[in-house]
Amino acid sequence: MLLDSTGRSSTDDATTLPRTALDDLVTVTGRIRAAVESVVTGRSDAVDVTLAVLLAGGHLLIEDVPGVGKTTLAKALARAIDGSVGRIQFTPDLLPSDLTGVSIYRNQTHEFEFRPGPVFSNVVIGDEINRASPKTQSALLECMEEGQTTVDGVTHPLPRPFFVVATQNPVEMEGTYPLPEAQRDRFMARLSVGYPEAAAELELLDRMETRDPLGEVTPVVDVATVERLVTTVRGIWASDAVKQYVLAIVSATREHPALRLGASPRTTIQLLRAAKAVAAMNQRDHVLPDDVQRLAVPVLAHRLITTTEARLAGQTPADVVTAIVERTAVPARADRR
Structure with a gap:
């Protein structure tokens, strides 16, 4: 979209x-x-x-x-x-x-x-x-x-x-x-x-x-x-594409091989709400993918539990979230016609 x-x-x-x-x-x-x-x-x-x-x-x-x-x-x-x-x-x-x-x-x-x-x-x-x-x-x-x-x-x-x-x-x-x-x-x-x-x-x-x-x-x-x-x-507005982007990031934590426990559905709700707050603080009435990316680590990392192998390799939950955000496709943007 x-x-x-x-x-x-x-x-x-x-x-x-x-x-x-x-x-x-x-x-x-x-x-x-x-x-x-x-x-x-x-x-x-x-x-x-x-x-x-x-x-x-x-x-x-x-x-x-x-x-x-x-x-x-x-x-x-x-x-x-x-x-x-x-x-x-x-x-x-x-x-x-x-x-x-x-x-x-x-x-x-x-x-x-x-x-x-x-x-x-x-x-x-x-x-x-x-x-x-x-x-x-x-x-x-x-x-x-x-x-x-x-x-x-x-x-x-x-x-x-x-x-x-x-x-x-x-x-x-x-x-x-x-x-x-x-x-x-x-x-x-x-x-x-x-x-x-x-x-x-x-x-x-x-x-x-x-x-x-x-x-x-x-x-x-x-x-x-x-x-x-x-x-x-x-009341800040989030498009369907942004909501799907939030869901894609959270869902990826539930399947990542370095994680023993992924993020809950509560995380999905709270990540979107936090992104809305960032959008409002920037005087926007809508959420951008940038808002989601900015709050991804603070909202997700503390809820995740890494596997023993990941901990021994020095991989932290914040590292995993950062990697997930980097590889998750961002909704495309086009100029208004």
């Missing part, structure tokens, strides 16, 4: 979003980006992925070595949004009720009163999530997928928007519990912050020498606006 210069095909029937909605989205995301980058320097790619996941209505896993700014990035984003923030420091003795809340019996009323936990927040920061037991980690499954939690047989809806940003250290494995595949699959994307370049680190020294930039971050957007932007992103 041929795509024209706007990414549309002649057979597609799409509804175009109002230009004002896209302009508003670009303006708001620009303010959020500026607030975050006032604290996190030299990480523009990481900030872009974080914003894309937020606008796509997903959840983010930040995985990297200590001291590179994982928690700082999450806290800066949370402070830029004028909503409730729940901070959870995951430890081996953390209980599921410490996350979701607990019902307390009141002698005065002879009734149980529910006290909500930190998951009842718009932005939930989970620091070192792999230090909690699998039982506690699993308490987030229902929250992240369905936007609700069930305590003592009673289902409680979580506030909207609901955005989980979890961090973990992939180097120090003593006393940790690797995230199960079901938990990883709930995260729309995983990113590594990485070490900053010399110039960015020097700028960081200047900023941190006499003040605390994180403490100076003030809200630049409210939660109602964020929820409206999420709705706008859902």
